[in-house]
Amino acid sequence: MYLAKFPRVELATLPTALQPAPRFSKALGGKVNIWIKRDDNSGLTLGGNKARKLEFLLADALRQGCDTLITTGGPQSNHCRMTAGAAAKVGMQCHLVFSSSSFDLRQGNLLVDELLGAQLHWCDPAEVDDINKEMSKLANELQAQGRRPYIIPLGGSNSLGAMGYVYAVREFLQQADALGLQFASFVHASGSGGTQA
Template identity: 45%
Template sequence: MNFTRFPRRKYIQTPTAIEPMPALSQALGGKVNLFVKRDDQLPGAAGGNKTRKLEFCIADAMEKKADTIITCGAVQSNHCRLTLAWAVKEGLDCHLILEERVKGSYKTDASGNNFLFQLLGVKSIEVVPGGSDMMGAMEKKAAGLSEEGKTPYIIPGGASNAIGALGYAACAAETMTQLNDLHLNIDHIVVPSGSAGTHAGMVVGMTAMETGIPVSGMNVSREKMVQEEIVYKLAKETAAKLGVKKEIPRDSVVCFDQYVGPGYSIPTDSMVEAVKLFAQTEAILLDPVYSGKTAAGLVDRVRKGHFAPGTNVLFLHTGGSPALYAYMDSFRK
């Protein structure tokens, strides 16, 4: 895979660590060996996986001479926080369109990422109802800014297009270099599956390198079949952009939707338990929306024997812990 053909800002100077999780493995019966890829420790304001995608997206914006970034997400969006953070570093204006997916969930005085939007100096926030046409809302904002003489650039939610997904194809390559250096054989990788860029990029990278390592996505919002089609479509687009000759098999995209609960960003008992387990065994902080529900899926699948004894499983930690502080009531019950 050749990433030198694409504009890229080098926000990431060193690979994120791959660490064993022996205490968590033991707490879950000791039959499966759990490891974690610490993308929660990526640079940016409070870290998280979107930095990998934004290396490519913001570089593309700057090559197109943009002076303003527009993006969207939920009211506690980690993607919005990191897009805003890197826009600040690059001297670009940043405007956010926030989707209130749970009615009444947006509060101007909220903690978590919502507070950080203000602290980082967001130029504007527009809140729209759940189910809104988010691209349409961003395009409308872009048109208004263009009339004011600005040069806006739209980054889709989660930076999950073929440009952004390049970041996780590159992460797959980084991961394999580390595993080879560590002489660590990983049998399975578990990732969050939301806006699809992380999941799709990892599938493309692992397939292109012919690693034979399956990647499972734990859904945070949609039903299994719907999510798999979204991930598969983006994986094919990303592979085409990279010039990957090897076909992306449909069965390489696997999602599980049992851990979504009542809906996106709505807490579940299994998420709360998983967040506490990671904190109290490995001192690792998860977030309640993505990594927490993904961890709930990982914990459940280990307990139910879905992984054979002795299996080495790598959990991709995508970060997002600032959102914890907006969900404290869920953990204090």
């Protein structure tokens, strides 16, 4: 199979459930039959769909002999939380670069990031116009310290990360086929654009 050519690190509990949502369907007038793919129950660091991307990105990082992950997002980013969890799971360092003023109040995902051992880096958005340059600068500093960093783009959204969703669609189609279902539409949320890639 084509997907087998791409190494992945198993981080998520897959397959995630495909469940009917009868009350939601009824609330929409009962003329549609809504089903939900439950990637919120993926099992990695409080769940979420980013585990799918990270399985392929981490495999690439490990293949290259990297020992440190660097990524970016907002202070309450699910992607950052899951990257910190993935790094902790495989024994890597994690550095999160935020284009935001430092938050004194540690709660939500930011608290989880720290509990997972991630190192937080704050960049004043008034002074930083390209967060990717800041991640590269940090990578150079870490290399000078003997680390082997791997930069993951915002949301894990690149061609390799998108393989996680190729895998997800295959999983979804297999589940639908096993249940004898055909769907007219597929709707998903999107932030960094990698899900629909």
